[in-house]
Amino acid sequence: MGSRGIAILTDTGTNTPRSFIMAHDVREVALRINLSDGSSLRSGADIASDQMAALLAQEIPTTSLPSPDEIRTALERVRDDGYEGAIFVTIAAGLSATNHTVRLMADRMEGFPVAAIDSRSIGIAAGMVTIAAVEMAEAGAPFDTLVASLDKLSRDTRVFFSTKTLEYLRKGGRISEAVYRLGSFLRINPVITCDRNGRYTVARRVRGWERSLDAEVSLVLEHAQGLGRPVRLAICCSAGNDHFDGLEGKLRKGLAEYGIEVAGEVLRSGVSPDLLVHTGPDLVGIGVQPRWERAW
Numbered sequence: 001m002g003s004r005g006i007a008i009l010t011d012t013g014t015n016t017p018r019s020f021i022m023a024h025d026v027r028e029v030a031l032r033i034n035l036s037d038g039s040s041l042r043s044g045a046d047i048a049s050d051q052m053a054a055l056l057a058q059e060i061p062t063t064s065l066p067s068p069d070e071i072r073t074a075l076e077r078v079r080d081d082g083y084e085g086a087i088f089v090t091i092a093a094g095l096s097a098t099n100h101t102v103r104l105m106a107d108r109m110e111g112f113p114v115a116a117i118d119s120r121s122i123g124i125a126a127g128m129v130t131i132a133a134v135e136m137a138e139a140g141a142p143f144d145t146l147v148a149s150l151d152k153l154s155r156d157t158r159v160f161f162s163t164k165t166l167e168y169l170r171k172g173g174r175i176s177e178a179v180y181r182l183g184s185f186l187r188i189n190p191v192i193t194c195d196r197n198g199r200y201t202v203a204r205r206v207r208g209w210e211r212s213l214d215a216e217v218s219l220v221l222e223h224a225q226g227l228g229r230p231v232r233l234a235i236c237c238s239a240g241n242d243h244f245d246g247l248e249g250k251l252r253k254g255l256a257e258y259g260i261e262v263a264g265e266v267l268r269s270g271v272s273p274d275l276l277v278h279t280g281p282d283l284v285g286i287g288v289q290p291r292w293e294r295a296w
Contacts, residue, residue, distance in 0.1 A: 006085045006137040006146065007078035011066065011098050012043040012272050013091035014119065014126035015236060024134045029074050031098070031274040032064040040064070043274035050239055052273035053281040060171050063274050065098040072105045075114055085113040085143050087150065089130040092198025093118045115147045118154060120198040124236040124269045125159030125287035131267075132292050145296045153292055156227060160193050160203055160219045161236075161285025162212035168280035169200070191215045213243060213284060214250075220288045221254045227290040231260060234267035234287035238276065243284050244268050251286070263291040 009027040010016055021028055030042035033052070036059050041047045043063075047055075055061070071088075078086050088106075093099040099118045106114035117133065119126035132153055136146050163169065166184060169192070170177065179190070179202065189212035193203040204215045224231045235247050248266050255262055271283050 004082045004084070006087055006141075006143060007081075007083035008130065008133045008137060009074055009078065009086055009088040010127075010130045011090055011096075013096065013098075013122055013274055014089060014130050015124045015269050015272050015275065016127040016130045017267070017269055020131060020134075024138070026130065026134060027074050027078055029066045029070055031066060031096075031272075033273055033277060034062045034064055035059070036061070043272055047273050049270055049273050049276060052276045053239060056168070056276065056281055060168060061277055063277050065096055065101060068101055068105055071098075071102055072108065075105060075109055075112070079109070079112045085115075087115050087117060087133050087137065087146060089117045089119055089126065089133055089150070091122045091126050092120050092194055094120070094194070094198030095122055095200070113143055115143070117147070117150045118198060119157070120154045120196065121157055121159045121194050121287070123159055123161065123271065123275055123285055123287070124234040124267065125157050125194075125285075125289070127269065128157055128232060128234055128267070128287050128289045129154050132289070136292065139294065141296050149292065149295050153289065155196070157287065157289040158193060158220075158223050159285055159287045160191050160216045161279070161283060162189050162191050162209070162216060163279045164189070164209055164282035165280055166190075168278055191219060193219070213247065216284070216286050217247065217250045217254060220251060220286050221258065223288050224255060224260050225258055229293075230263040230291040231255070232263050232267070232289045232291055234269060234289075236269040236271055236283070236285045236287070238271040238281055238283045241282055241284050247284075247286065
């Protein structure tokens with residue numbers, strides 16, 4: 001079989017849209033959702049987002065990364081399918097050991113170069129990095145250039161999201177007990193982001209759900225101003241929280257006022273089952289990323 005270039009792989013936590021995955025042969029490895037009865041489900045394959053949201057009314061499961069064997073099998077398959085190398089984009093290494101495990105498996109792929117890209121983010125913002133990886137690979141980026149370009153792009157990509165309750169973030173160990181108690185007592189809906197190390201941190205504290213959505217828009221505009229070039233945008237909403245049109249309108253209006261171009265269409269996405277475990281059924285977030293520029 002002839003060479004097919006560089007394969008792109010990712011995990012379900014990046015929320016890369018299914019239509020894009022199918023159209024570009026992106027290989028997706030599922031994170032696991034572990035239930036109290038001892039069963040382990042593959043996110044997106046054995047359980048869908050609407051089923052996960054309903055299940056949260058009964059229990060809050062735990063999540064785990066794909067097994068080393070699952071990751072190695074995915075890498076071996078793209079090699080056997082004729083690809084000359086692989087890029088595996090993962091959710092933030094500060095939130096999951098998936099990236100570390102991919103690196104371990106990459107070292108065992110003799111004669112087949114594999115790079116694990118730490119998106120330093122989660123959800124649709126990590127998905128934006130995956131999409132950029134595909135675009136760069138299809139544009140002919142050499143392997144080492146692709147790795148360096150994606151590392152830089154990941155550092156400039158940000159996500160800002162809000163949830164209606166902090167209960168799930170607390171139970172999943174994603175925020176401290178102090179942040180949870182303060183937020184609950186003062187009825188604060190903080191806007192969460194990932195810091196430079198890919199760990200959750202509070203970007204802004206506001207009272208009320210609607211104000212938190214406005215704060216997301218404000219934070220995106222601030223970040224976009226610092227990038228100094230056209231930006232890509234993505235909006236993710238869990239089922240029952242359709243804020244796509246309203247947020248896109250505010251984002252486009254605000255960016256236009258600052259003279260910042262929106263590159264392409266605004267990507268719209270749901271929320272994967274594994275992410276819902278840690279955020280709860282009510283989540284709205286926005287991803288912002290500089291438009292990538294050819295470096296080869």
